[in-house]
Amino acid sequence: MNRTPRRRPAAAVSLLGAAALMLSGCGSEDDASGAADGAVTLGFVNGAATHFHTCLLKSVEQTAKAEDAKLYSANSKQDAGTELSNIEDMISRNVDALIVQTVNVDALEGDIAKAKSAGIPVFLTSVATDDMSDVLGVAKVDLKKVGALDAGWIAKDAAGKDVKVGIVAGAPGAASDLLVGGFKDALPGTAKVVANQPGMFNPAKAQDVAENMIQAHPDLDYAFVANEEMAFAVRKAFDAAGAKDVKIVSVNGTEDGVAAVKSGALSATVANSAMTIGQTAVNNTIALLNKDKTVDKIANIPLVLVTKDNVDEAPQYCPK
Template identity: 30%
Template sequence: MKRRTALLGAALAVGALALTGCDRGGNTDLGLALSTMNNPFFVGIKKGAQAEADARGLHINITDAQNDPMQQINQMETFTSQQVKAAIINPVDSDAAVPAVGVANRAKVPVISIDRGVNGGQVGSTIASDNVAGGRLAAKTLAEALGGKGKVAFLEGQPGTSAARERGQGFEEGIKQYPGIEVVARQPADFDRTKGMDVMSNMLQAHRDIGGVFAANDEMALGASKALGARAGKDVKVVAFDGTPDGVGAVRAGTLTATVAQQPELLGKQAVDWALKAARGERLPRTVKVPVVLVTAANAARFGG
């Protein structure tokens, strides 16, 4: 009797998995096209998505576009040829990703975007951190660290991405609440550490009296800190965004004042969950916002790094 009960339970589990997987065939259940894996944040998304797929007994094909929009088109074509149940895209560029989404749309493969939105095509839902709220929180943190007055620089993210635009929007809205703060320099550094160092070096040549920096991700902040040298975190306050292990480590070391932490593994996990809902034809919200958390020296130990 126990054996029959166990076999029935196993059969029900397999049936549930089949329903979760929906009706499309093929050996690959989901596709995840990441913009790059040369960034700890996106590695975290990959880790979360893979863990969730494994927990559900699904096979996920995770690809690296190396920041090339054309590669994302090719990768989406691969996903559709594998007859995936749903595709997840982390756009290199919110405009340039439209043709990639179109590939999936024509093959009637549901699409979910993660971290960055897509400016066209049919996307079931966008799973992203609350970047606008995070930008406001960064502005408040930087302004308070400066005592409400001083000159600051803003290292913007990769142009054309919704994450860069939304973080910038939040920061600008937040910093306006502090009339004693003046943004004297702003320039994109493409979410890249080396570019962050170069851009910060150029800014310092023109504005040696900068007292604060907001960088729209940890990588740029770490580059900016290198350019600032011994001034970083001391007479120049640096606030970042992402909460990567390197970023949190820099907060603990004192070279970053704070970082607005995203939860990349949770983003990856939720993207898999919502992709499966899309595959089942469920109605989805246009956006799913994942909360951000401020990491400072007082709580950094909880975040590792």
């Protein structure tokens, strides 16, 4: 790697060495564990512990190892305050760059400013900020387009008929708001959203939401669910209520999600591979640190609308 490391104050070096000693032998993401020493040191601040986040972490870890990079990781557990604390911890370790899967886009401004003041560049995963001038780069998932692809499937399937649609969102902020916004904006005028409740990316909560939704709207035609883990719980609730005809569209393209499309439990899902996001984030962070002008600052992650017609074309979601 042809990169001149940033000069580190003696106090910071001392802190980093002490942290490495204290963390030796730890393997937990919550403990901000470190991988093997490498030519560059990265910090990865993950947003939660859903299947997506777990696969994203695995991809980041595997790619960092392949690139001979040292990696510290931490989990913000869907809390913006914890995210800032994790970023402050990574700053104290004097990492060369931070990769952040944010829990809330609104909180990013303060996070980025904190890292910038310490001279540590930030690379984002999944979402981009409106102003990218202070950001190293992003592995971007066009979440509005994800929602729009699901809405497009409903429009085609409904074929001009008046239909009722329910939405089981994720946690307010960041990904969920973009997904739901893109979905609603792309629905045809003949589709009426009759319910929109957050499932908090929690299957148990999503099941409760779905039970109430189908009780209030027994004539529901479609449901958009902000990730597949919740979608499986929503399917269970609808089936238990005798509403097996409600068609569910979702997001992620996990192995189980693709299998559910194949079986008919889900009608469609939009694949945005966590493995690809993680690989892109690490590779592009290192390349951009090295001033590689062949790498774009904004890398758009490929999206695939997965239906029964193309289920075998879904990309690999999670690293082995």
